[in-house]
Amino acid sequence: MLCFVFFWYLFAQNWDREPDRFLEQSFQWLMKATLQDPREVLLTSMPALAGQDTPEEMESPARVMSSWVTGLVGVDLSPKGILMAQIPLLAEISPPAAPVVTVTSRDSEKIGDLSAKPNLSKDTLVGIYNTHTGESYAFNGGTERVEGGRGGVVGVAREVQEVLEQEFAIRVSLSDKIHDKQYATSYLESEKTVQELVEQNPKLMALIDIHRDAGRSREASLVEVNGKKTASILIIIGSDARSPFPEWRKNYQFACRLAEKMDEMYPGLCLGVRVKDGRYNQFLHERAILVEVGTTNNSLEEAKASGAMFAKALAQVIEEDLKETKPTTSSDKEIPGGLIEPETPSEAKENQGKTVAAPLKSL
Structure with missing residues (x-):
């Protein structure tokens, strides 16, 4: 107005x-x-x-x-x-008519395929996490570590999950929680995640902590599988050398079965099972293992390829166990060399202040 x-x-x-x-x-x-x-x-x-x-x-x-x-x-x-x-x-002058876009039946089928999920097992059978979440792969333009973030090992963990679920319908619970913002307390942080995974999934048949190794050359970081160069796999098992861990041999037996299956399916992929004197939170589950997939001198693609082969071997072991009518009662396997390997300096630092048991002379 x-x-x-x-x-x-x-x-x-x-x-x-x-x-x-x-x-x-x-x-x-x-x-x-x-x-x-x-x-x-x-x-x-x-x-x-x-x-x-x-x-x-x-x-x-x-x-x-x-x-x-x-x-x-x-x-x-x-x-x-x-x-x-x-x-x-x-x-x-009239403006041109807007083109009409229609979705064909073929397009609809593709959309449906992307959202479709396999009929997964009723129970979660595998748990996966990364204690050193920032570990990554430096070869081919990568970086050794993503400080305070998620490195290449998380991508490997997701690859293992995808193979288990998409190809074998094995339900997986994967945690990508970052545990190593303070590297010295990584295992204390991941222990909380392991406890949650175990409590929420009582039917777990495998609990996998995926890492990548370091300190090896490019040549030593590669293995040949079916004529193709790829990242190596090494399984680490903790023991009771420093702290009480009476059931650690169950973890060792499971690791040996898995290594044997990889040797059967993919000769040359696995470097074996190495027993060390830390516990690596494996005391929380009798089938908990630490898996080193590749080293800093591998590419992420190489590590993922090896992770997929590891997943297929793991699926075979799980399927064999599901078919059995009674629990496995295999005898304890003898550890090569009869001695537990010493901790690395970083592992020793993490375990400072913990209860130390008398060292094992032989097993």
């Missing part, structure tokens, strides 16, 4: 003096006010859109004034209206 009074006042004061100049200035002011906000153009051209405005926009002075002028003199002040008034031919 105030805009109308103001405009009428200016009209009365200036019409008799310079009517042409007054109309020109008024038109320029209206166009400037309208074009400052692109939404003004649409709302001026299509008043029905005003119902969608926010309360702050509904009383725009520029819109009130332009609407008043349009109604008074019959001039559409929108850019399209101005062009059509100046070039009448534009009013006769």
Whole structure:
């Protein structure tokens, strides 16, 4: 209303003096006010859109004034209206029709395939996590570690999960929680994850902590499987050399079965089972193992390829166990060399302050 009074006042004061100049200035002011906000153009051209405005926009002075002028003199002040008034031919031109896109039955089938999931086992049979979540693969442009983030070992863990679920319908619970923001407390943090996995999935038949090794050359990081170079796999088993762990041999027996299956299916892939004097949270489950997939001198692609082969061997072991009518009662296997390997300096640092049992002379 105030805009109308103001405009009428200016009209009365200036019409008799310079009517042409007054109309020109008024038109320029209206166009400037309208074009400052692109939404003004649409709302001026299509008043029905005003119902969608926010309360702050509904009383725009520029819109009130332009609407008043349009109604008074019959001039559409929108850019399209101005062009059509100046070039009448534009009013006769219809915009091209938008193409209609239809989804064929083949496209529908593809969409359905992407969302389809196999009929997974009722119970979660495998748990996977990464204590050193930031470990990664430096070869071929990668990095050795992603500080405070998820490195290549998480990609390997996901590859193992995908093979188990998609090819063998074995349900997997995978945790990609970051445990090594403070490297020295990595195993304390992952212990919480292991406890959750075990408590939430009482039917677990394997609990896998996926790592990557370090300190090996490029040549020593490669093995040949079926004529193709790929990343090696090494299984690490903890013991009771430093802390109580009475059931660790069960973990060792499971690891040996898995290594034998890899040797059977993919000769050369697995470097064997190595027993060390840390516990690596394996005391929380009798089938918990630590798996080193490749080294810093492998590529992520090589590690994933080996992870897929590891998953297939693991699936075979699980399927064999599911077919058995009674639990396995195989005797304890003798550890090669009869001695437990010492910890690395970083492992020794992590275990400082923990209860230390008398060292084993032989097993």
